[in-house]
């Protein structure tokens with residue numbers, strides 16, 4: 019008998035899932051509402067691709083494991099591998115980050131490039147087919163067993179696609195809760211932590227090479243958080259993303275954008291873009307709320323035949339750069355469970371539980387900090403988040419400050435922030451010992467620029 023898997027949504031999570039499923043099912047059908055562009059271009063279904071995207075080491079490693087050669091291919095096509103913290107000029111809530119030798123990395127490039135390279139690789143697999151221009155309308159089956167999906171290709175009547183396993187990867191605006199309710203499943207609640215953060219992004223022709231500049235707000239002061247990032251991407255361009263929480267949103271008009279850049283915690287980004295040529299309009303988004311399905315008891319009552327992953331399960335304030343890596347972690351969790359259990363009964367609840375566990379660190383990192391911003395609105399039951407004075411937050415602040423002085427702590431925070439090590443690793447003996455040592459290195463009072471970088475700045479200022 020032919021075994022069939024269906025993937026709803028052909029974004030990053032969906033294409034990675036398709037790759038995983040192709041090793042366990044005879045056919046894998048991806049249902050995608052858009053028509054894919056022929057190259058690394060923007061498309062309607064992934065509007066966030068207009069904004070700066072960091073691919074953290076944790077996600078890059080998984081993608082490279084599932085699709086060997088992907089990182090090399092990205093670098094070949096002009097992506098940058100940024101050693102952390104050595105190759106960045108970075109201001110965290112706690113101060114400027116010294117350029118300690120790199121202990122981790124991230125990839126910077128346009129988001130469409132990542133999606134395209136992954137898609138090209140995945141769709142080479144003959145078991146995988148894509149139905150483009152096709153919208154998922156709902157699920158088939160019942161509350162205890164999902165058996166397929168109702169879909170509609172543009173201009174054609176609605177049809178039903180049957181499958182042994184359905185993977186929902188329809189992103190942040192997924193209809194999953196509604197679709198499950200239509201099958202008679204109990205309602206699924208959502209956790210929400212909403213800082214009201216807005217993004218404004220513009221792409222420039224980079225006049226010179228310059229390391230990424232990442233300037234973060236300080237969540238400990240009772241002010242709206244304003245951030246800025248200038249990231250080198252392929253084809254000699256900089257993508258500049260400014261963002262601000264409720265009450266501190268960046269304007270999307272020319273003058274307001276530059277003024278905002280001048281008035282974040284340091285004007286470095288405004289100095290760099292002053293003489294750079296903009297090559298796109300300024301684009302905004304407010305699609306940034308932290309939201310997570312409350313699926314803690316995923317094993318109890320979760321239907322057979324359905325697994326959800328990517329933003330459809332948990333989407334984060336993008337400032338932390340964790341969404342793509344978490345999508346990759348979800349695909350890896352699915353792979354591990356398929357290998358362990360095979361595609362039969364019991365798989366879906368177990369895989370869903372693993373996906374839920376895989377999003378937890380990113381969720382805690384984002385929401386524990388976001389809840390500190392003024393006017394943050396939330397509806398969340400997790401005591402780790404709602405108890406603002408919780409030891410978890412205090413530990414993060416302690417560690418964040420120590421990371422500016424102690425290479426050991428810096429390395430540990432980089433591992434956690436790139437989702438390369440679990441959050442609990444911050445409680446490791448090496449970190450605790452470093453936290454106990456008296457701080458003998460003064461904090462930096464300005465951006466840690468090399469002589470060459472200062473000269474570039476002087477030439478452009």
Ligand SMILES: Cc1cc2nc3c(=O)[nH]c(=O)nc-3n(C[C@H](O)[C@H](O)[C@H](O)COP(=O)(O)OP(=O)(O)OC[C@H]3O[C@@H](n4cnc5c(N)ncnc54)[C@H](O)[C@@H]3O)c2cc1C
Pocket residue numbers: 026027028029030031032049050051052062063064066069070071072073074152153154155187188189190192217303305306327328329330336337338339340341342343345
């Ligand atoms: C402004 C912004 C900046 C970000 N920056 C970063 C960053 O720096 N680093 C990072 O790691 N992450 C970042 N993210 C998060 C990242 O974009 C997402 O986590 C990631 O795209 C999730 O992948 P996904 O496949 O789950 O969803 P998506 O990439 O959104 O893909 C969903 C897919 O489903 C399709 N679809 C939706 N509904 C249907 C339907 N009914 N029928 C058929 N198809 C459907 C869509 O067309 C799309 O192809 C950012 C997000 C935003 C909003």
